[in-house]
Amino acid sequence: AAYVSVMDQYGYQIGKVIGRGSYGTVYEAYFTKQKVTVAIKIISKKKASEDYLNKFLPREIQVMKSLRHKHLIAFYQTIETTSRHYIIMELAPSGDVLEWIQKSGPCSEALAGKWFSQLTLGIAYLHSKGAVHRDLKLENLLLDKRENVKISDFGFAKMVMPQSQPAPSPSYHMMSCFAHLSQTYCGSFAYACPEILLGLPYNPFLSDTWSMGVILYTLVVAHLPFDDTNLKKLLRETQREVAFPANQPVCDECKDLVRRLLRQASKRLNILEVLKTGWVLKFVAEKPTAEIKALEAV
Known part of the structure; x- marks a missing residue:
């Protein structure tokens, strides 16, 4: 898949699917530069609604960027390409x-x-x-x-x-x-x-x-x-x-x-x-x- 090469450029090795949302899929990934495992939510611009891309997603990113607490999933980075958004976050390995x-x-x-x-x-x-x-x-x-x-x-x-x-x-x-x-x-x-x-x-x-x-x-x-x-x-x-x-x-x-x-x-x-x-x-x-x-x- 195309997104694998994009992620490779940034140093992320994509692993298994760990969750599916209405517009995005969450993968486990290994960040080679820092040798840590992370979670990456990949949102396809083709599948997501206008409303989600223009209103909810920017809001989600804005909220996550401004928060840091030991009981909230930490936000690391967001990457946008012509066809996708990638949200890189802390991985919680023990399920929900x-x-x-x-x-x-x-x-x-x-x-x-x-x-x-x-x-x-x-x-x-x-x-x-x-x-x-x-x-x-x-x-x-x-x-x-x-x-x-x-x-x-x-x-x-x-x-x-x-x-x-x-x-x-x-x-x-x-x-x-x-x-x-x-x-x-x-x-x-x-x-x-x-x-x-x-x-x-x-x-x-x-x-x-x-x-x-x-x-x-x-x-x-x-x-x-x-x-x-x-x-x-x-x-x-x-x-x-x-x-x-x-x-x-x-x-x-x-x-x-x-x-x-x-x-x-x-x-x-x-x-x-x-x-x-x-x-x-x-x-x-x-x-x-x-x-x-x-x-x-x-």
């Missing part, structure tokens, strides 16, 4: 959390605590930079060789205006934000908050924390809290308090955190509140002083 759960079932409290607190630190960093992810789900939580979480796939991420700047008008901003999102939630209804499902203007920071609630529930129960096969049923379910199966031992602190994430936006925890909950702090490797400070400044 969805695969782990499909294979091993519900996580122990300790493992759920480890992964969820790492997700919380990564999103706290993201939100403190004025960015939102908007597509958090188990398959976007990759695992490094020590099985630490690396948040991936910034295809729908964007920098939201920091609150300090005067916006054109709140409703205008929220609507433009929404117009974008209604197309965005194509593949992940099960993780989408009720306000998105209802087509209402919403706060994208709180849509991320709702998705975190869905993730935490699934870590400890091993299935999604809401059935997304039927949209009407899904809407009904997301507006009721979430139920836990009686036969599975989930601690009350953890259940309580899930319930405070899976509730209407006006009562839902934001990322700073999540970071300060006792259950999360119990599992954080070191006290998240920097993340808390950065969020309080915003």
Whole structure:
């Protein structure tokens, strides 16, 4: 294939396919100049939509370039040719959390605590930079060789205006934000908050924390809290308090955190509140002083 020679010129030896997205394929590759293995997302300009190439892709690259955190997949380089875009990133060699759960079932409290607190630190960093992810789900939580979480796939991420700047008008901003999102939630209804499902203007920071609630529930129960096969049923379910199966031992602190994430936006925890909950702090490797400070400044 033509792309192999392009990659050769830059010193990348393409290996096996490790993922497929709607417009791109992700390969494992060996970077000969630095003797490291990386992940390369190759996007064909012929296959991708105009909208994706002109709007989402530049945004994904802009967001990734401006972020650096141990729980986010690191961005190394982007290369553009006449027919393709190549995004070179950190490789997470141990698969994703969805695969782990499909294979091993519900996580122990300790493992759920480890992964969820790492997700919380990564999103706290993201939100403190004025960015939102908007597509958090188990398959976007990759695992490094020590099985630490690396948040991936910034295809729908964007920098939201920091609150300090005067916006054109709140409703205008929220609507433009929404117009974008209604197309965005194509593949992940099960993780989408009720306000998105209802087509209402919403706060994208709180849509991320709702998705975190869905993730935490699934870590400890091993299935999604809401059935997304039927949209009407899904809407009904997301507006009721979430139920836990009686036969599975989930601690009350953890259940309580899930319930405070899976509730209407006006009562839902934001990322700073999540970071300060006792259950999360119990599992954080070191006290998240920097993340808390950065969020309080915003």
